[in-house]
Amino acid sequence: MPANPDTLGSDRDLPAMAIAALARFGDRLDGDQREVLIKTAIQLGQAAEDLRAWELSNGDEPDTNFSALTGQDS
Amino acid sequence: MAVDPLLGLSIGELCVKLRSGETSPTALARAAIEALDSRGRELNAVATIMAERAMRSAEKAEAELASGHDRGPLHGIPWGAKDLLAAVGAPTTWGAAPFRDQVFDFDATVVRRLEAAGAVLVAKLAMVELAGGMGYEELDAAWTGPGRNPWDLDSWAGGSSSGSGAAVAARLLPFAIGSETFGSIVTPASYCGISGLRPTYGRVSRYGAMALSWTLDKLGPLARSADDCGLVLDAIAGPDENDPTSVQRTFHHPAPKGSGQRRHGFRFAVPAGWRDGTEPQIVDNIEESLDTLRGIGTIEEVALPDMPSSQAARIIIAAEGASAFENIIEDGRVLQLRAPSCRVKPHVYAALPARDYLRAMRVRRQVSVEYDRIMAEYDAIVGPTTGDVSPLLTKGLDRSTRSTTSAPIGAPGNLAGLPAIAVPNGLGDRGMPTSLQFTGRAWTESRLLAIAMEYQATTEHHRAVPAG
Numbered sequence: 001m002p003a004n005p006d007t008l009g010s011d012r013d014l015p016a017m018a019i020a021a022l023a024r025f026g027d028r029l030d031g032d033q034r035e036v037l038i039k040t041a042i043q044l045g046q047a048a049e050d051l052r053a054w055e056l057s058n059g060d061e062p063d064t065n066f067s068a069l070t071g072q073d074s
Numbered sequence: 075m076a077v078d079p080l081l082g083l084s085i086g087e088l089c090v091k092l093r094s095g096e097t098s099p100t101a102l103a104r105a106a107i108e109a110l111d112s113r114g115r116e117l118n119a120v121a122t123i124m125a126e127r128a129m130r131s132a133e134k135a136e137a138e139l140a141s142g143h144d145r146g147p148l149h150g151i152p153w154g155a156k157d158l159l160a161a162v163g164a165p166t167t168w169g170a171a172p173f174r175d176q177v178f179d180f181d182a183t184v185v186r187r188l189e190a191a192g193a194v195l196v197a198k199l200a201m202v203e204l205a206g207g208m209g210y211e212e213l214d215a216a217w218t219g220p221g222r223n224p225w226d227l228d229s230w231a232g233g234s235s236s237g238s239g240a241a242v243a244a245r246l247l248p249f250a251i252g253s254e255t256f257g258s259i260v261t262p263a264s265y266c267g268i269s270g271l272r273p274t275y276g277r278v279s280r281y282g283a284m285a286l287s288w289t290l291d292k293l294g295p296l297a298r299s300a301d302d303c304g305l306v307l308d309a310i311a312g313p314d315e316n317d318p319t320s321v322q323r324t325f326h327h328p329a330p331k332g333s334g335q336r337r338h339g340f341r342f343a344v345p346a347g348w349r350d351g352t353e354p355q356i357v358d359n360i361e362e363s364l365d366t367l368r369g370i371g372t373i374e375e376v377a378l379p380d381m382p383s384s385q386a387a388r389i390i391i392a393a394e395g396a397s398a399f400e401n402i403i404e405d406g407r408v409l410q411l412r413a414p415s416c417r418v419k420p421h422v423y424a425a426l427p428a429r430d431y432l433r434a435m436r437v438r439r440q441v442s443v444e445y446d447r448i449m450a451e452y453d454a455i456v457g458p459t460t461g462d463v464s465p466l467l468t469k470g471l472d473r474s475t476r477s478t479t480s481a482p483i484g485a486p487g488n489l490a491g492l493p494a495i496a497v498p499n500g501l502g503d504r505g506m507p508t509s510l511q512f513t514g515r516a517w518t519e520s521r522l523l524a525i526a527m528e529y530q531a532t533t534e535h536h537r538a539v540p541a542g
Binding site for chain 2: 016017018020021024025028029033036037040041044047048050051052053054056060061062063064
């Protein structure tokens, strides 16, 4: 489960997305911005969690539409 | 400076006056330029006025019409482009400070098609920075400042096609082109009291338009009426080799019926629970609209499936937006965006796992299939476009409550690429416009337009003009 912003203490249980984002971009953000980043990661994590609760089977393909570029039969 | 009342006429009405000689393309273009330069700037609706190009196009249209070369209903009509469409003769800023000096040396397909139809591009219109894809929470999230609403300058015009909505509502232009990834045409149409058409995904080429979310972005008209929206769609629809998602599908703009003639026999559905979270005056106005619609069809309540549509849309926009704007996230220019929230959130979007994006796309397939099954039973699902009227600019954007993202069919409609038209249906809180939305099965724009035109044939809400 994603972390709850209201219960985050000093040694925070940060969501994975926040850890990844802070590791890559944290040095350019101030304290307030880091708080916004963590809150955003929690909210996005919750959306992802909601989607994981939706049952999918192996046969449920993503709604992407790849096709090979037109070539010549041979 | 007073705005020329001719700019408040519909395309059809202007069409007649242009051919009778009561006005001319150059007179209309000049009036639109003056109106945008005065009232348009008060509204923060203008990115760039394209006076030179506009007058050149207008002079050409004037000469052609005088010589009997008639390109159709848009010939000589001034219009404005959301500032995410490439057009020669002006910067294309995408509403964002890091791109204020960006210039393209070609026209977007939509611009080319409108030019071919004889329409006169007058201005690039303001928009929320990067079409709102960086998760804005502030209503002034644009380098042009907050989009002000012609019905009340202290209220928001809506987003992200804010300038398109405000300029048309203020009668500065007969029509404008906006874009919608998730609510960005229908929301300003609702808040500003005008008609806005979100076409089926793939109906209109996006070539030359800023990409935010390749699988969700659509372009469409905002105009005075459903009829005008149809006339514009007729000019811009169709396949384009430069946009592989654009397709060849038939579209016929339904001609208006003569007086006394009615289309009828439509099958409407209203989503169960549509009143939940909707402002009371909007509920009253929708009830009144449903009474009107009973004159041309049947209405039944339908239970929409409880699927995680808004979550899927959110993940998809975040992931595709982070990819589309990877360069400014990586090099730090994202920190130059105006809205504090937009400077931070993209850093998280860039860390979104691929499996979450793909799961969202797998759920999306199910949403599309399920809604296609439901929509097959009806000509349109009807409901409020937004559950609230335009918020005051002193407020932030509350994404959790009543805005279009929580409208009954906002998220699944966009996920499934379904067409929708928003039309004014009265006034609500603080005397601000309210809006009725018709959503249809994919590729049914002709039917949606016929329905909306019938509704507007028996109501006057679309003729209401903001004071001042």
